[in-house]
Amino acid sequence: MRLLYFARLREDLGCAEETIELPPGVDTVAGLRAHLMARGSAWRQALAQGRALQVAVNQDMAQPGTPVKPGDEVAFFPPVTGG
Amino acid sequence: MTVRVQTEDFDAGAEIARLRRGDPKVGAVAAFIGVARDVNDGAAVATLSLEYYPGMTEKALEGIVAQARSRWRLIDVLVVHRVGELKPTDQIVLVAVTSEHRGDAFAACEFLMDYLKTRAPFWKKEATTGGERWVEARDSDDEAASRWSGKQSDAT
Numbered sequence: 754m755r756l757l758y759f760a761r762l763r764e765d766l767g768c769a770e771e772t773i774e775l776p777p778g779v780d781t782v783a784g785l786r787a788h789l790m791a792r793g794s795a796w797r798q799a800l801a802q803g804r805a806l807q808v809a810v811n812q813d814m815a816q817p818g819t820p821v822k823p824g825d826e827v828a829f830f831p832p833v834t835g836g
Numbered sequence: 837m838t839v840r841v842q843t844e845d846f847d848a849g850a851e852i853a854r855l856r857r858g859d860p861k862v863g864a865v866a867a868f869i870g871v872a873r874d875v876n877d878g879a880a881v882a883t884l885s886l887e888y889y890p891g892m893t894e895k896a897l898e899g900i901v902a903q904a905r906s907r908w909r910l911i912d913v914l915v916v917h918r919v920g921e922l923k924p925t926d927q928i929v930l931v932a933v934t935s936e937h938r939g940d941a942f943a944a945c946e947f948l949m950d951y952l953k954t955r956a957p958f959w960k961k962e963a964t965t966g967g968e969r970w971v972e973a974r975d976s977d978d979e980a981a982s983r984w985s986g987k988q989s990d991a992t
Contacts, residue, residue, distance in 0.1 A: 760887055760959035761970045805973070812892035814955070828889060828957075832973030835886070835917060835958025836870050836929055836949060 754823055756789075759830035762806075765799040775823050782808050783817035785827060805832050837905070837913050839897040841888055843920040845927060852932050855914045859934070862911055866941035867932040868949050874924035876971070879964040886919040886928070889957040893917075900951045904933075907947070908940040915948065917958065947984050954981040 754775050763769050779788050786808070790797045800806060808815045809828040821827055838855075848869055856862050872884050901913045911934040918928055931948045935941040960971040 757889070759889055759957065760961070809889070809892055809957070812889075812895050814896075828892065830889070830957060831959065831970065833954065833957050834960045834971040834973050835888075835956050836953035 754821070755826045757826065757828040759828065761831050762799055762829050766795060775821065780820055780822065781817065782810065782815050782819045782821060782827070785821050786817075786829075800829065806830075807832060837898070837901050838915070839894055839901060840916045841890075841893055841897075841919055842916065843918060845918070846916045846930055848927075848930055848932075851914060851916065851930060855912050855932050855934055859911065861936060862934045863936045864938040864941040865932065865934050866938070866945040867930065868945050869927055870929040870949070872922045872924050872926045872928055876962060876964075879962075879966055881924060881962045881964055883963045884922045884924075884926075884928075885961045885963070886922060887959045887961070888917075888919050893957045896956045897952065900948060900955060903951070904944045904948050908935065908944045909937075910935050910940060910944055913944070913948070915952070917952070917956070919958070950977070950981040950984060953977045 754773055756771050756773060758766050758768055776788060779785055786800050790800045807830050810819050810821055811826050848867060852865055852867060856865060874881055897915050901915060904910065904913060914930065914932045916930040922928060929952070931945055933941045933944045933948070954977050962969055962971060
């Protein structure tokens with residue numbers, strides 16, 4: 754699975770992109786987020802619940818319950834500010 | 837329909853002429869240009885850096901244009917959004933819409949900007965006298981976008 758991080762999140766995590774093996778039992782956006790938050794304090798802080806965070810699965814906006822599977826592209830980013 | 841994300845500046849007059857292509861059915865052209873300002877939230881802005889999500893950004897813009905086309909009678913739509921380093925007075929975004937009558941063009945142009953600002957993956961970072969900072973999303977932009985939801989099922 755390919756993970757992408759943008760804007761403030763990319764800076765906070767010091768990571769723009771990575772490839773991970775999806776652990777067994779993780780099959781939703783919420784599950785993936787919890788899995789990543791368990792990596793340590795920087796991850797816990799950046800991805801904390803309550804913090805404005807948007808997630809896209811395969812380049813479509815996703816919700817916590819959106820399914821994820823091996824091979825997906827999942828992106829995490831702050832609320833958008835274009836225009 | 838054309839959607840472009842680019843670092844280069846754009847010539848709005850040339851873009852609109854190309855969009856019209858001398859089509860005699862076009863009775864109205866509405867266009868919006870977003871421009872970088874030198875002040876934001878009380879701080880002087882020296883430069884602006886725009887980041888995007890290659891692939892998804894274009895897809896999101898195309899989806900927003902498709903929604904506009906399903907709501908109003910439009911002849912053509914153009915969205916050009918710049919990324920990279922910008923400075924105050926630089927053009928950031930161009931939305932242009934052609935239709936038979938002005939009502940469709942005006943409404944669709946405003947809708948496209950409201951949705952672009954809240955749904956298309958772009959992020960602005962400002963260099964101010966106090967250092968660099970990411971621009972925060974504004975509630976007023978969400979409110980502007982929610983005006984279009986009504987009872988439509990596409991309200992998300």
